Amino acid sequence: MATEQTKTEQALSVEQRLRALYELQTILSEIDRIKTVRGELPGEVRDLEDSIEGLHTRIDKFHAEIEDLRSKSAQEKHKIEVAQNQIVTYKQQLDNVRNNREFDLLSKEIEFQTLEIQLSEKRINQYAREIESKSADIANAESTLADRNHSLNEKRQQLEEIVSETKKDEERLRIQAKEIEPKIDTRTLTAFKRIRKNARNGLGVVYIQRNACGGCFNRIPPQKQMEIKMHKKIIVCEYCGRIMIDPELAGVTEGEA
Numbered sequence: 325m326a327t328e329q330t331k332t333e334q335a336l337s338v339e340q341r342l343r344a345l346y347e348l349q350t351i352l353s354e355i356d357r358i359k360t361v362r363g364e365l366p367g368e369v370r371d372l373e374d375s376i377e378g379l380h381t382r383i384d385k386f387h388a389e390i391e392d393l394r395s396k397s398a399q400e401k402h403k404i405e406v407a408q409n410q411i412v413t414y415k416q417q418l419d420n421v422r423n424n425r426e427f428d429l430l431s432k433e434i435e436f437q438t439l440e441i442q443l444s445e446k447r448i449n450q451y452a453r454e455i456e457s458k459s460a461d462i463a464n465a466e467s468t469l470a471d472r473n474h475s476l477n478e479k480r481q482q483l484e485e486i487v488s489e490t491k492k493d494e495e496r497l498r499i500q501a502k503e504i505e506p507k508i509d510t511r512t513l514t515a516f517k518r519i520r521k522n523a524r525n526g527l528g529v530v531y532i533q534r535n536a537c538g539g540c541f542n543r544i545p546p547q548k549q550m551e552i553k554m555h556k557k558i559i560v561c562e563y564c565g566r567i568m569i570d571p572e573l574a575g576v577t578e579g580e581a
Contacts, residue, residue, distance in 0.1 A: 339555040344507040349529040400444040407437040531574040540564035
């Protein structure tokens with residue numbers, strides 16, 4: 325008689341633990357859902373922040389390159405002025421040449437300085453085109469930056485609203501989860517948390533659905549299903565390792581399962 329009573333207590337104890345586990349799973353799944361809803365936005369906000377930072381860096385780089393091109397253009401203009409002055413000087417010296425050799429030397433210098441002017445003018449035109457191109461790049465980047473800043477402000481506002489809406493719910497659910505944990509023995513609770521961590525969908529406890537594991541959907545033999553329904557011990561799926569319970573323990577009717 326005493327033995328039968330002990331067995332009954334043990335059975336009830338396992339059943340209570342299984343009920344507590346499923347209740348805990350339900351609460352943690354709801355917390356996961358809240359995190360998922362909220363979790364997408366922080367990632368989007370971070371991506372936008374990184375993109376905006378990159379655009380600022382890109383715009384600053386364009387401005388620096390334009391300044392460098394303007395500096396080079398100014399140097400070329402100075403070269404032109406020097407060359408033009410040299411040409412004026414050489415032309416004046418042509419009036420006082422004493423022989424053909426001096427004439428040829430001065431003529432070559434004038435020709436050389438003329439070529440230098442043409443080369444500098446070519447470079448100035450090239451720099452002007454590059455400045456125009458980079459200015460267009462800056463305009464495009466600034467337009468994109470304005471769009472990203474607008475999107476960032478919207479995403480931040482959405483995130484703040486969701487955080488404010490879900491924070492209390494999450495805190496309430498965490499308190500409920502902590503209250504349930506003492507109803508489960510340490511070994512089982514540790515195993516459950518480990519299973520949940522490794523499970524793709526965060527499910528550590530699943531109920532039987534159409535004679536199959538509710539986690540991996542592999543078929544469960546009838547004998548194993550009978551053992552699960554008896555609540556005599558905690559049984560895990562041999563395929564995915566999740567703790568299995570019968571639908572009735574989860575509050576699901578056979579038809580719904």
